[in-house]
Amino acid sequence: MALAFRDNLAVLVVVALLSTAYIMPLLTKIRRFRVAEYFAVAMLGLALSGGIYLAREILLHGTFTYAVGGWPAPWGIELSLDAVSGFFLITIGVVATPIMLYASVDLIKEVGSRSRAAWFLTLFLLLVAALCGLAVTGDLFNIYVMVEVATIASCAIVAARNDATSVEATFKYLMLATIGSGFVLLGIGFLFVLTGNLNMNFIAQELSMSWQKYPTALWVCLSFFMVGFGVKSALFPLHVWLPDAHSTAIAPSSAMLSSLAIKGYIIALLKVFYVAVGAKIITRLPITDILTLLGMVAIIAGALFALAQDELKRRLAFSTISQVGYIFLGIGLGNIHGLTGTFMHILSHATTKALLFLAAGAMIKHTGKSRISEMAGVGAAMPVTVGAFAVGSLSMIGIPLFSGFVSKWQLLLGSLANGNYLAVLVLVGGSLLAAAYLLPVLRMAFFERPLQKPVVANVSYVQLAALLFLVVVIISVGVVPDGVLQLASEAATALLGLEVLP
Amino acid sequence: MTDFVLKRMVALVLPFVQMLGLYVIFHGHLSPGGSFSGGIITGLSLIAFSLVFGLERGHEKISERLMGLIESFGALWYGAMGLVGVLRGTTFLMNKGAGVPLGEPGRLFSGGLILLITLGVGLKVASTMVTLFNALMEEEE
Amino acid sequence: MGEFWSRILQNYPYVFALALFAIGIYTILTHSNLFKKVIGINIMEGSIYILFIAAGNVRGGVAPILDMTDTTLTYVHPLPQALMLTGIVVSVSVTALSLALIMKLYRFYGTVDAKEIMRIRTEVRANGARIS
Numbered sequence: 001m002a003l004a005f006r007d008n009l010a011v012l013v014v015v016a017l018l019s020t021a022y023i024m025p026l027l028t029k030i031r032r033f034r035v036a037e038y039f040a041v042a043m044l045g046l047a048l049s050g051g052i053y054l055a056r057e058i059l060l061h062g063t064f065t066y067a068v069g070g071w072p073a074p075w076g077i078e079l080s081l082d083a084v085s086g087f088f089l090i091t092i093g094v095v096a097t098p099i100m101l102y103a104s105v106d107l108i109k110e111v112g113s114r115s116r117a118a119w120f121l122t123l124f125l126l127l128v129a130a131l132c133g134l135a136v137t138g139d140l141f142n143i144y145v146m147v148e149v150a151t152i153a154s155c156a157i158v159a160a161r162n163d164a165t166s167v168e169a170t171f172k173y174l175m176l177a178t179i180g181s182g183f184v185l186l187g188i189g190f191l192f193v194l195t196g197n198l199n200m201n202f203i204a205q206e207l208s209m210s211w212q213k214y215p216t217a218l219w220v221c222l223s224f225f226m227v228g229f230g231v232k233s234a235l236f237p238l239h240v241w242l243p244d245a246h247s248t249a250i251a252p253s254s255a256m257l258s259s260l261a262i263k264g265y266i267i268a269l270l271k272v273f274y275v276a277v278g279a280k281i282i283t284r285l286p287i288t289d290i291l292t293l294l295g296m297v298a299i300i301a302g303a304l305f306a307l308a309q310d311e312l313k314r315r316l317a318f319s320t321i322s323q324v325g326y327i328f329l330g331i332g333l334g335n336i337h338g339l340t341g342t343f344m345h346i347l348s349h350a351t352t353k354a355l356l357f358l359a360a361g362a363m364i365k366h367t368g369k370s371r372i373s374e375m376a377g378v379g380a381a382m383p384v385t386v387g388a389f390a391v392g393s394l395s396m397i398g399i400p401l402f403s404g405f406v407s408k409w410q411l412l413l414g415s416l417a418n419g420n421y422l423a424v425l426v427l428v429g430g431s432l433l434a435a436a437y438l439l440p441v442l443r444m445a446f447f448e449r450p451l452q453k454p455v456v457a458n459v460s461y462v463q464l465a466a467l468l469f470l471v472v473v474i475i476s477v478g479v480v481p482d483g484v485l486q487l488a489s490e491a492a493t494a495l496l497g498l499e500v501l502p
Numbered sequence: 503m504t505d506f507v508l509k510r511m512v513a514l515v516l517p518f519v520q521m522l523g524l525y526v527i528f529h530g531h532l533s534p535g536g537s538f539s540g541g542i543i544t545g546l547s548l549i550a551f552s553l554v555f556g557l558e559r560g561h562e563k564i565s566e567r568l569m570g571l572i573e574s575f576g577a578l579w580y581g582a583m584g585l586v587g588v589l590r591g592t593t594f595l596m597n598k599g600a601g602v603p604l605g606e607p608g609r610l611f612s613g614g615l616i617l618l619i620t621l622g623v624g625l626k627v628a629s630t631m632v633t634l635f636n637a638l639m640e641e642e643e
Numbered sequence: 644m645g646e647f648w649s650r651i652l653q654n655y656p657y658v659f660a661l662a663l664f665a666i667g668i669y670t671i672l673t674h675s676n677l678f679k680k681v682i683g684i685n686i687m688e689g690s691i692y693i694l695f696i697a698a699g700n701v702r703g704g705v706a707p708i709l710d711m712t713d714t715t716l717t718y719v720h721p722l723p724q725a726l727m728l729t730g731i732v733v734s735v736s737v738t739a740l741s742l743a744l745i746m747k748l749y750r751f752y753g754t755v756d757a758k759e760i761m762r763i764r765t766e767v768r769a770n771g772a773r774i775s
Binding site: 637 | 706708711728731732739742743746
């Protein structure tokens with residue numbers, strides 16, 4: 001049988017990124033380093049366009065599956081392409097491409113040597129490929145492998161700077177992430193023992209018939225998944241590795257980890273909970289209430305910790321913990337608005353946090369100051385960069401016309417639909433706290449009189465282009481959210497197993 | 503290290519270890535083992551050489567540059583073998599359906615693409631092991 | 644209660660696996676020697692291999708190599724074994740990465756003890772200097 005182009009596209013995106021990752025060491029040996037970097041950017045751009053094309057096909061023609069190697073589902077590995085995959089592929093492309101573009105300017109100087117920079121490119125692309133794999137796969141063990149590839153690659157790009165603090169942070173991250181993957185693998189083992197399958201759709205069929213025979217085993221297995229993915233995606237009490245790892249890495253690494261790597265594990269959690277186990281079972285178990293509660297605690301606690309930090313990158317890292325809380329709150333709500341909000345927040349936090357970390361990286365690099373209290377007058381020295389930072393801040397707070405507003409609005413609707421007024425309060429309070437920890441940076445940068453006259457810093461045009469690309473994405477999602485919102489609500493409908501609205 | 507017995511023994515044993523590694527790689531589709539186990543055995547033989555005769559002699563046999571090339575080649579080879587199916591109009595990693603002759607079950611040259619894929623992965627595993635060992639050894643200085 | 648214990652006895656590999664898992668995590672979290680943490684990781688992953696292999700076991704089954712001449716053989720489930728081979732590959736890479744990181748840490752701090760590293764770091768931070 002002849003297959004259409006779109007059927008092979010999903011696997012081609014992953015394979016192309018993996019191959020590009022391994023071409024990098026060869027290419028940097030025989031050509032100039034710039035060539036390799038632009039090749040990587042071009043491949044990421046191609047992956048983005050592939051993702052957009054796939055999402056469009058899924059919206060037009062519905063979901064489809066792809067049997068790798070021609071072996072059908074219970075025997076072979078199956079990729080299942082639904083709106084969730086399309087949405088996450090687009091998110092990955094939109095965020096990873098500008099980060100790579102930003103990194104291309106002075107990568108060799110940042111990581112020390114040419115060969116280290118080549119390996120950084122390899123690991124970066126491996127991370128992106130693993131995240132794409134997480135987006136498209138329909139197989140539990142495949143999820144484990146992709147999660148491991150992503151974990152090891154992200155550990156390595158934290159250590160890329162090769163100084164004492166970042167290596168120490170990496171070690172801590174690696175230990176906790178490995179415990180996390182141990183829990184995930186144990187959970188997969190439990191699901192395999194319970195159902196005899198690793199394909200998520202088959203597990204769902206099996207469980208829907210037989211889960212009442214062993215509710216305790218299922219409950220234990222789900223808590224393994226929750227702890228495992230919770231450690232990896234820095235859900236509040238399990239977040240201890242994140243501030244060190246994200247604040248000591250170089251700017252592109254921090255941006256990549258904070259915006260995308262964490263989201264990959266959240267997508268995996270969503271797939272396990274809502275596809276493998278199924279919305280009908282999951283909403284009946286108390287696990288969703290626990291997720292809602294942890295999400296609310298994370299929103300407030302993360303924001304309070306962020307307020308206490310004076311180092312700019314640490315403040316942003318704690319802000320990530322707070323924003324991950326929003327995503328888990330949406331997962332816990334378990335209704336259509338909540339999950340739409342979760343997906344929208346995955347996109348808007350990914351773009352916004354990438355923008356904030358990249359802009360902060362440029363600010364720290366050109367002024368040599370990493371503390372907020374020293375940043376007086378930075379706004380006059382580098383107006384475009386700090387302007388981009390301002391756009392990111394406003395979006396993070398949730399001001400209308402920026403993408404953060406769209407996602408928080410959906411989460412608000414979801415909380416109201418569940419009658420959870422505490423969650424409404426927490427959402428509003430989280431936004432106010434976000435304003436409290438982000439606006440002082442802007443006040444310091446723009447309105448505080450500097451001690452000496454600021455020197456105008458010339459940020460490279462390529463880096464400015466990367467920042468502006470993210471700004472345009474944030475504003476256009478905020479102003480015309482229709483298309484993305486439709487895709488997100490389609491993804492939520494697919495997860496909840498509801499009929500697609502005409 | 504100047505241990506005469508150790509050096510002679512390693513020189514005697516190494517060819518057999520390497521043969522075993524290659525045997526395991528080549529019989530991956532027929533018997534237990536395969537690319538990972540075989541690659542590890544082959545890689546360990548090279549590591550044992552470097553351990554006994556010193557890193558410099560090890561580098562003389564196979565340079566680090568060549569190791570890096572083999573490593574990238576192994577991964578790319580897997581992707582290329584997978585693309586055979588796509589180019590023939592079927593799915594990724596498709597074997598029989600893509601028109602690859604399978605041969606007679608139980609013979610060495612059977613299983614179509616599987617043998618070729620295991621070969622690439624075995625090379626990749628072996629070279630990765632050696633690279634890891636070299637990296638860890640050199641950091642110490 | 645008797646039925647409970649007999650079921651536990653019948654499924655003893657799973658009990659072993661979970662006990663080992665707990666031991667592994669305990670080792671990672673409580674020992675301050677970094678090498679012992681890595682050993683803890685390997686114990687933890689080993690316990691999961693036991694769980695999977697036990698899940699695929701069939702009493703009286705033989706290794707899943709197809710024997711064309713004998714059709715009466717019962718084979719154990721080959722899938723968990725293949726999966727655990729992948730798991731072993733993953734744990735090898737995690738171990739290698741963590742050993743490399745420990746070596747770097749030793750070069751920076753001169754010790755492989757987590758508490759000692761923490762102490763040096765706070766001292767250096769109090770002095771306001773950077774560790775080279």
